[in-house]
Amino acid sequence: MGEVVEGNINAAPVSEDELYGFKRQEMYSGTLAGSVAPYGRHVFLCHESHETWLPRVESEGLPQRFAKSFKDRRADFAVETKLTVCGGGGESDGDVLVFPDMIRYKALKDTDVDAFVEDVLVNGKQWASGIQEELSGSFVFVCAHGSRDKRCGVCGPALMEKFEEEIGSRGLSDRIFVKPCSHIGGHKYAGNLIVFSPDSAGNVYGHWYGYVTPDDVPAMLDQHIAKGEIIQNLSRGQMRLKPEGEEAEKEDEHKISNGNSVVERELVETKGFTGGCCQGANGVSCCQEQTPEPVKKEASVKKNWFSWMEKEEVLLGAAAVGAIATIAVAYSIYRRSG
Known part of the structure; x- marks a missing residue:
């Protein structure tokens, strides 16, 4: 008799890590660079524990009220802005964190939302009826929205745990803060996170990372946050108003060979020769000898x-x-x- 081949019924069950975590087949299969659309401001609304969030966390309560006002007035914002919910709980519920401004507005309530959006997001002023405080240090927001996507639900908490462990061992608990956040786009790139950390000049940019594993956390702390060095192989991009090089490309489109803009060129072409001397591009002179003016000959x-x-x-x-x-x-x- 032939050998009986056992079926898959006796095979070891596939782990969550292999299905949704850092060992899943799709890890590192997508292109990270350029997966962040241009924007200039990020607003985080602190709301309860990430473990209690609905798949659409903005579908009820304060997040719903804030999201509606945000959407209604978005066209009036001076700068493209993103809204994300982050972990709250206790006294922090209703706090609003604004980056790169590095400001915390305290205890926003349903009845405050419209005035807050008008004052802060539309008019760029301080919230007239609220309390604000300046933020310091570095902030790491890890997508842990498990009810929205299982991959973030598996990868996010594992990353936060590793961050807290490494931050504690370095004695940086009062300088680096880690928070879970709701869906930020790109579930397939889980673990997803955004780092807001000042560079050597004190400027703060939100840098997005994807396919981050617990093994990458020490580099996030020692390389990005400590030195301001981007981890290129995990980088999705950063907060910015326009794609890099766009302004330069647009300007080049309006240049001609001698460095003049189109407007300047038209002025040169329509003005005509006046018998003077000009300075050409790259220091090359284009002086010409004067000739009798046609007007004198006609006279x-x-x-x-x-x-x-x-x-x-x-x-x-x-x-x-x-x-x-x-x-x-x-x-x-x-x-x-x-």
């Missing part, structure tokens, strides 16, 4: 023409006078003879 022709006309008029006048005198003499002789 000379007109002068000669008028001189000729004057002579003709004198001759015609003399002839006319002579003719009249001849007629007068003839008429006088005729009268005497009669």
Whole structure:
């Protein structure tokens, strides 16, 4: 008899990590670079524990009220803005964190939402009726929205645990803060996180990372946060108003070979030669010898023409006078003879 081959019924069950975690087949299969759309401000609304969030966390309560006002006034924002819910609980519920401003607005309530959006997000002012405080240190937001996508539900908590462990071992608990956040886009890139950390000049940018594993956490702390060095192989991009190089490309489109803009070129072409001297591109002179102005030549022709006309008029006048005198003499002789 042949050997009995056991079916898959006795095979070891596939773990969550292999299905949804850091060992899943799709890990590192997507292109991370350029997966973040341009924007200039990120608003985080602190709301309860991430473990209690609905798949659409903005579908009820304060997040719903905030999301509606945000959407209604979005066209009036001076800068493209993202809204994300982050972990709250206790006294932090209702707090609003704004980056790169590095400001925390305390205890927003349903009745405050419209005024807050108007004051802060539309008009760029301080919240007139609220309490605000300046933030310091670095902030790491890890997508842990498990009810929205299982991959983030598996990867997010594992990353937060590793961050807390490494931060504690370095004695940085008062300088680096880790929070779970709701869906930020790109579930397939889980673990997803955003780091807001000042660079050497004190500027704060939100840098997005994907496919981050617990093994990458030490580098996040020692390389990105401590030194401001981007981990390129995990980088999705960063908060920015326009894609890098866009302004330069647009400007180049309006340049011509000598470095003048299109407007400048049109002025040069329509102005014409004035007999002066110009400075060419790259220090090359385009000076030319002056030539007689066409206007002077035209004036000379007109002068000669008028001189000729004057002579003709004198001759015609003399002839006319002579003719009249001849007629007068003839008429006088005729009268005497009669």
